[in-house]
Amino acid sequence: MLKLGNVFSGYGxxxxxxxxxxxxxxxxxVSVLGPNGAGKSTLLNTIFGIANILRGSITFNGxxxxxxxxxxxxxxxxxxxxxxxxxxxxxxxxxxxxxGAYHRRDDIRGDLEExxxxxxxxxxRKHNLAKTLSGGxxxxxxxxxxxxxxxxxxxxxxxxxxxAPKAASLLMKKILExxxxxxxxxxxxxxxxxxxxxxxxxxxxxxxRIVHSGSSEExxxxxxxxxxxxxx
Amino acid sequence: MITFxxxxxxxxxxxxxxxxxxxxxxxxxxxxYAGMANFGKVAFYGIGAYVSAYVSMSIFLSLAGLNYPLxxxxxxxAMVKLxxxxxxxNVSVFILTLILAFLIAGAIGYVIxxxxxxxxxxxxxxxxxxxxxxxxxxxxHYEPTGATYGLTGIPHPFxxxxxxxxxxxxxxxxxxxxxxxxxxxxxxxxxxxxxxTMLAIREDEIAxxxxxKDVPKVKGKVLFIGSGMAGIxxxxxxxxxxSINPNIFVPTVTFDVWAxxxxxxxxxxxxxxxxxxxxxxxxxxxxxINFVFPGLIIDPNFIRWMIIGLIIILVLLFKPAGLIPQTxxxxxxxxxxxxxEEKAKRRREKLLSPFKKISKWFLMGG
Amino acid sequence: MPxxxxxxxxxxxxxxxxxxxxxxxxxxxxxxxxxxxxxNLMTIGAYTAVLLSLSSPVHVAFAIPVVFLVGGIFMMxxxxxVYSRLMELKATPLVLMISSMGVWIxxxxxxxxxxxxxxxxxxVEMYLAKPRLIxxxxxxxxxxxxxxxxxxxxALATLAAIFLYVFFSRTKTGKALRAVADNPDLxxxxxxxxxxxxxxxxxxxxxxxxxxxxxxxxxxxxxxELGDTLILQLFAASVIGGxxxxxxxxxxxxxxxxxxxxxxxxLHETIGLEVSYRPFFAFFILLVVILVxxxxxxxxxxxxxxxxxxxxxxx
Ligand SMILES: Nc1ncnc2c1ncn2[C@@H]1O[C@H](COP(=O)(O)OP(=O)(O)OP(=O)(O)O)[C@@H](O)[C@H]1O
Ligand SMILES: [Mg+2]
Numbered sequence: 001m002l003k004l005g006n007v008f009s010g011y012g013x014x015x016x017x018x019x020x021x022x023x024x025x026x027x028x029x030v031s032v033l034g035p036n037g038a039g040k041s042t043l044l045n046t047i048f049g050i051a052n053i054l055r056g057s058i059t060f061n062g063x064x065x066x067x068x069x070x071x072x073x074x075x076x077x078x079x080x081x082x083x084x085x086x087x088x089x090x091x092x093x094x095x096x097x098x099x100g101a102y103h104r105r106d107d108i109r110g111d112l113e114e115x116x117x118x119x120x121x122x123x124x125r126k127h128n129l130a131k132t133l134s135g136g137x138x139x140x141x142x143x144x145x146x147x148x149x150x151x152x153x154x155x156x157x158x159x160x161x162x163x164a165p166k167a168a169s170l171l172m173k174k175i176l177e178x179x180x181x182x183x184x185x186x187x188x189x190x191x192x193x194x195x196x197x198x199x200x201x202x203x204x205x206x207x208x209r210i211v212h213s214g215s216s217e218e219x220x221x222x223x224x225x226x227x228x229x230x231x232x
Numbered sequence: 233m234i235t236f237x238x239x240x241x242x243x244x245x246x247x248x249x250x251x252x253x254x255x256x257x258x259x260x261x262x263x264x265y266a267g268m269a270n271f272g273k274v275a276f277y278g279i280g281a282y283v284s285a286y287v288s289m290s291i292f293l294s295l296a297g298l299n300y301p302l303x304x305x306x307x308x309x310a311m312v313k314l315x316x317x318x319x320x321x322n323v324s325v326f327i328l329t330l331i332l333a334f335l336i337a338g339a340i341g342y343v344i345x346x347x348x349x350x351x352x353x354x355x356x357x358x359x360x361x362x363x364x365x366x367x368x369x370x371x372x373h374y375e376p377t378g379a380t381y382g383l384t385g386i387p388h389p390f391x392x393x394x395x396x397x398x399x400x401x402x403x404x405x406x407x408x409x410x411x412x413x414x415x416x417x418x419x420x421x422x423x424x425x426x427x428x429t430m431l432a433i434r435e436d437e438i439a440x441x442x443x444x445k446d447v448p449k450v451k452g453k454v455l456f457i458g459s460g461m462a463g464i465x466x467x468x469x470x471x472x473x474x475s476i477n478p479n480i481f482v483p484t485v486t487f488d489v490w491a492x493x494x495x496x497x498x499x500x501x502x503x504x505x506x507x508x509x510x511x512x513x514x515x516x517x518x519x520x521i522n523f524v525f526p527g528l529i530i531d532p533n534f535i536r537w538m539i540i541g542l543i544i545i546l547v548l549l550f551k552p553a554g555l556i557p558q559t560x561x562x563x564x565x566x567x568x569x570x571x572x573e574e575k576a577k578r579r580r581e582k583l584l585s586p587f588k589k590i591s592k593w594f595l596m597g598g
Numbered sequence: 599m600p601x602x603x604x605x606x607x608x609x610x611x612x613x614x615x616x617x618x619x620x621x622x623x624x625x626x627x628x629x630x631x632x633x634x635x636x637x638n639l640m641t642i643g644a645y646t647a648v649l650l651s652l653s654s655p656v657h658v659a660f661a662i663p664v665v666f667l668v669g670g671i672f673m674m675x676x677x678x679x680v681y682s683r684l685m686e687l688k689a690t691p692l693v694l695m696i697s698s699m700g701v702w703i704x705x706x707x708x709x710x711x712x713x714x715x716x717x718x719x720x721x722v723e724m725y726l727a728k729p730r731l732i733x734x735x736x737x738x739x740x741x742x743x744x745x746x747x748x749x750x751x752x753a754l755a756t757l758a759a760i761f762l763y764v765f766f767s768r769t770k771t772g773k774a775l776r777a778v779a780d781n782p783d784l785x786x787x788x789x790x791x792x793x794x795x796x797x798x799x800x801x802x803x804x805x806x807x808x809x810x811x812x813x814x815x816x817x818x819x820x821x822x823e824l825g826d827t828l829i830l831q832l833f834a835a836s837v838i839g840g841x842x843x844x845x846x847x848x849x850x851x852x853x854x855x856x857x858x859x860x861x862x863x864x865l866h867e868t869i870g871l872e873v874s875y876r877p878f879f880a881f882f883i884l885l886v887v888i889l890v891x892x893x894x895x896x897x898x899x900x901x902x903x904x905x906x907x908x909x910x911x912x913x
Binding site: 537 | 695826829841884
Binding site for chain 1: 789
């Protein structure tokens with residue numbers, strides 16, 4: 001579905017990613033793991049046309065998406081929940097979701113229902129401004145906003161950051177539910193165990209290079225790299 | 233046949249150049265170093281001019297025992313006679329008003345800092361712009377300074393010299409000397425700890441606060457110095473053209489100064505001066521065109537202003553750093569580190585040069 | 599006591615200020631450009647109406663859409679030529695503001711030159727003109743003439759207010775504008791084309807401002823300095839709205855109009871204040887607003903405390 005071939009990218013002249021090869025198949029949950037500053041967010045930004053791509057190819061369903069503007073990438077079916085400032089603070093929850101479905105011409109009421117079913121926590125607050133939400137509710141809203149665009153592939157950047165362990169595992173369950181609706185997920189996570197529990201495959205990104213990849217089961221069994229990179 | 237007076241042209245250019253170079257340097261201190269977008273430069277320029285005109289004329293008239301209102305025709309007539317009598321008086325009044333213009337314009341600049349301190353650059357710009365416009369409206373209605381007609385008969389400091397050429401030459405040299413002194417002062421200022429604090433504020437006000445810098449105080453100081461320098465420029469202008477009125481101090485003057493600073497390079501005193509030189513030259517040239525070919529269908533003045541607008545836009549679009557880009561500050565540490573670093577670099581290059589040669593040779597071969 | 603005329607003028611002038619200031623507010627909010635070229639727009643609107651009605655008077659209902667279009671297209675052209683390029687270079691708001699100043703000067707003197715040329719070529723007075731628009735609906739009550747111009751201004755302001763309210767709260771495009779104002783990067787990620795939103799915003803802001811210029815020309819007359827003479831009032835009204843809120847900008851516009859008409863008439867009678875000190879009120883209101891209720895969110899100010907004020911308050 002999504003395929004990155006030898007991608008070099010960065011911000012301005014600074015190169016952050018040095019030759020990334022990555023593949024996501026339809027229906028998978030793939031996680032990207034790595035320490036702070038490894039370039040995980042940059043990877044997602046590169047896919048979305050926000051970071052500068054210097055070299056390499058990115059294809060989505062066989063079509064190259066290098067050079068497209070972020071709004072065009074949304075239109076061809078990729079959703080993105082950034083790591084920070086991922087809601088519209090002075091708009092209501094409902095309006096946030098409507099903006100998520102901005103490019104769609106069809107009726108969105110059914111999808112609103114569905115999203116509220118998935119995240120009943122935010123339905124209660126649908127007429128409140130997004131800046132009045134708690135951190136966890138905000139993360140859910142951010143994911144819900146991206147879902148409203150009916151993406152085929154969803155990029156999530158640390159959706160569980162700042163959540164209590166219980167809320168985080170709840171959100172992880174929701175990610176599994178999202179997959180059941182036929183949406184492929186590329187997940188960036190800090191918490192290795194949690195990520196490996198939900199994902200099918202994982203890549204380990206360190207210093208802008210992929211140092212390890214494989215199925216989650218294998219990586220979990222190995223358990224070695226965890227200590228190595230994350231000090232656990 | 234109109235003969236073109238080259239020396240007169242140069243003298244008037246140099247004088248206007250000095251005035252505008254002082255203005256653009258002062259603007260550069262505020263915008264380029266401290267990041268405060270002062271759109272009301274003209275206000276302080278005007279304050280300097282009016283203070284000088286008012287004080288000098290009052291002194292002359294009261295010493296002569298005349299009490300005409302300053303704006304009256306009698307006062308103007310009397311000033312013509314009085315101005316050429318006592319060289320000592322002329323020069324000392326000039327120096328006194330220079331200092332007064334600096335202090336009063338500076339103090340007003342300092343006061344402006346208070347209401348605008350808590351708002352961002354956009355609001356600061358609006359407020360100061362409005363202040364300048366308001367001052368002009370006030371002056372247009374203020375009787376003691378002659379309302380719309382302004383004040384005429386400001387005593388030229390060298391009015392006692394018969395020869396017009398020598399008189400102008402002397403005045404121009406004095407303004408150039410003032411410019412050089414202010415330039416040296418500004419250079420010292422921006423390379424001092426205060427200058428570095430200003431840069432820190434420009435880059436990140438919160439970070440500067442967290443470093444324990446008293447940001448309001450520094451901003452106040454910068455505005456005091458910047459406005460004071462504009463006041464000096466206004467003082468020179470008043471003496472040079474001998475008569476001032478509110479319509480000289482329209483907001484467009486501010487934009488002239490902005491164009492000079494942007495053209496020369498923001499955050500660079502030399503750039504500010506170069507920009508002032510170029511634009512005043514264009515300015516004088518259009519004035520000359522106006523004089524040589526009168527009655528053009530489109531006023532060359534308008535074209536000149538359009539060029540100013542275009543310069544601002546084009547420089548921002550294509551050469552945002554200006555003609556002379558900003559360089560690093562000469563801090564004491566730099567002075568020690570820079571030569572060492574350069575030495576190391578040279579050594580490195582010397583060491584590497586054989587390899588480079590070889591690789592080049594290989595590449596050429598391949 | 600202020601007469602009924604002052605009250606009428608308050609609403610009249612206030613509506614004109616509102617039309618223009620609201621454009622300034624929404625354009626700053628969405629595009630982050632403090633647009634000094636906004637001042638040109640009023641002049642452009644006034645002279646579009648003058649030129650339209652040069653040979654024969656035209657009906658105001660015809661002039662309104664034309665003037666709106668001209669202003670809107672002008673602003674879109676400015677965005678295309680200058681702001682969009684600077685935004686691509688990731689220019690800071692300060693740089694954008696300075697560039698808008700360059701546009702302001704350029705256009706102002708371009709208009710001066712053009713009008714001077716037309717004046718010479720066509721032999722008509724241009725530097726002090728009045729659009730000849732046919733405006734019906736004059737009402738006479740008890741010796742008082744309420745002109746159609748007044749009603750047009752009120753109607754335009756009301757319509758603009760209703761339109762903006764519905765546009766921003768109900769329509770998809772309006773919400774997209776708000777989204778861009780709120781979080782431009784996320785809006786782009788959500789599929790909103792940043793550049794399209796910019797053009798729409800400039801179109802609306804430009805159109806409203808040029809309508810306001812036309813109405814001002816009907817109230818007073820058209821001069822090349824028309825916009826420049828109203829800078830203070832416009833910016834003050836927008837600052838009262840924090841360069842953010844449309845309702846507060848409305849309040850600002852009418853407050854300033856009231857100060858300039860009702861308050862000054864009262865003061866003129868009681869203490870003999872010159873009527874020409876009118877602009878001081880706008881500045882005074884501006885100062886009071888940024889001192890008492892500084893718009894901290896917009897423009898990036900810091901909430902300093904004043905030692906002097908605090909010490910005074912403790913006493
Ligand atoms: N907008 C930017 N401009 C310039 N450099 C950036 C920018 N964003 C990130 N970087 C740099 O890119 C590198 C990778 O950052 P990135 O945000 O991708 O890390 P990350 O893996 O997502 O880290 P974290 O786990 O903390 O989110 C960092 O060294 C950072 O300094
Ligand atoms: Mg990250």
